[in-house]
Amino acid sequence: EKIHNIVFKESNEASKIVAREIADLIEHKQSKKENCILGLATGSSPIRVYEELVRLHKEEGLSFKNVITFNLDEYYPMEKENEQSYHYFMHDHLFNHIDILPENIYIPRGDLKPDEILDFCIDYEKKIKNHGGLDFQLLGIGRTGHIGFNEPGSHNNSRTRLITLDYLTRTDAASDFLGLEKVPKRAITMGIGTVKEAKRIVLLAWGDNKASIIQETIEGTVSSQVPATYLQNHKNTTFILDEGAASML
Numbered sequence: 001e002k003i004h005n006i007v008f009k010e011s012n013e014a015s016k017i018v019a020r021e022i023a024d025l026i027e028h029k030q031s032k033k034e035n036c037i038l039g040l041a042t043g044s045s046p047i048r049v050y051e052e053l054v055r056l057h058k059e060e061g062l063s064f065k066n067v068i069t070f071n072l073d074e075y076y077p078m079e080k081e082n083e084q085s086y087h088y089f090m091h092d093h094l095f096n097h098i099d100i101l102p103e104n105i106y107i108p109r110g111d112l113k114p115d116e117i118l119d120f121c122i123d124y125e126k127k128i129k130n131h132g133g134l135d136f137q138l139l140g141i142g143r144t145g146h147i148g149f150n151e152p153g154s155h156n157n158s159r160t161r162l163i164t165l166d167y168l169t170r171t172d173a174a175s176d177f178l179g180l181e182k183v184p185k186r187a188i189t190m191g192i193g194t195v196k197e198a199k200r201i202v203l204l205a206w207g208d209n210k211a212s213i214i215q216e217t218i219e220g221t222v223s224s225q226v227p228a229t230y231l232q233n234h235k236n237t238t239f240i241l242d243e244g245a246a247s248m249l
């Protein structure tokens with residue numbers, strides 16, 4: 001197989017190891033007086049990683065002063081203040097508890113007017129590039145094989161853009177929104193091309209319900225039908241799995 005994967009007994013232990021890798025990278029960059037550019041993800045999978053980063057900040061003095069973050073995606077339309085927004089999620093799980101500078105936080109905006117979206121997306125790409133690109137990209141995976149919100153059909157070279165969410169993705173999100181009809185139909189997401197330019201990628205997947213998509217992603221043919229398979233062609237990607245997610249490999 002082409003993707004390097006590591007299987008852990010349980011996700012807590014795995015999350016701590018991922019957080020440690022991120023902390024080491026931040027500190028390494030600090031020692032060189034450089035910024036550390038992180039691509040961050042939402043969903044349930046990275047929550048424990050963020051918890052551990054907060055702990056490292058509070059108990060071991062890890063500073064985020066040199067950290068610049070770019071989130072993968074945001075629902076559209078979506079207000080920042082809405083508890084279902086990824087803006088809210090990131091502040092609630094990470095940014096409100098660390099010393100990152102507010103001006104160093106970038107998250108796609110769900111509150112743009114339709115005619116502002118294209119310029120916003122072009123500018124998002126430009127900002128990532130101007131900071132020298134992503135040093136590290138954290139990913140989860142959706143059951144459609146999406147990374148970020150790059151649903152089936154997403155091109156290998158796709159960039160930050162407005163997309164339409166798959167029905168399966170919306171049903172998976174329905175419980176967060178208290179009903180399928182309340183789940184937004186669209187989202188703004190970094191593209192596959194954006195993600196694949198990261199120097200290092202770590203994808204997290206926990207539990208049996210991810211086993212089948214993890215198998216397709218790691219062992220299947222590279223195809224836009226399962227966008228996560230594009231990671232097979234990235235030089236420095238590791239899949240961090242628990243036994244459930246790895247059970248079909």
Ligand code: GLP
Pocket residue numbers: 041042043044045046072073139140141142143147148149169
């Ligand atoms: C959403 C996010 C993805 C995430 C996926 C899986 O669709 N946009 O970035 O990977 O959910 O979520 P979870 O980690 O909760 O399984």
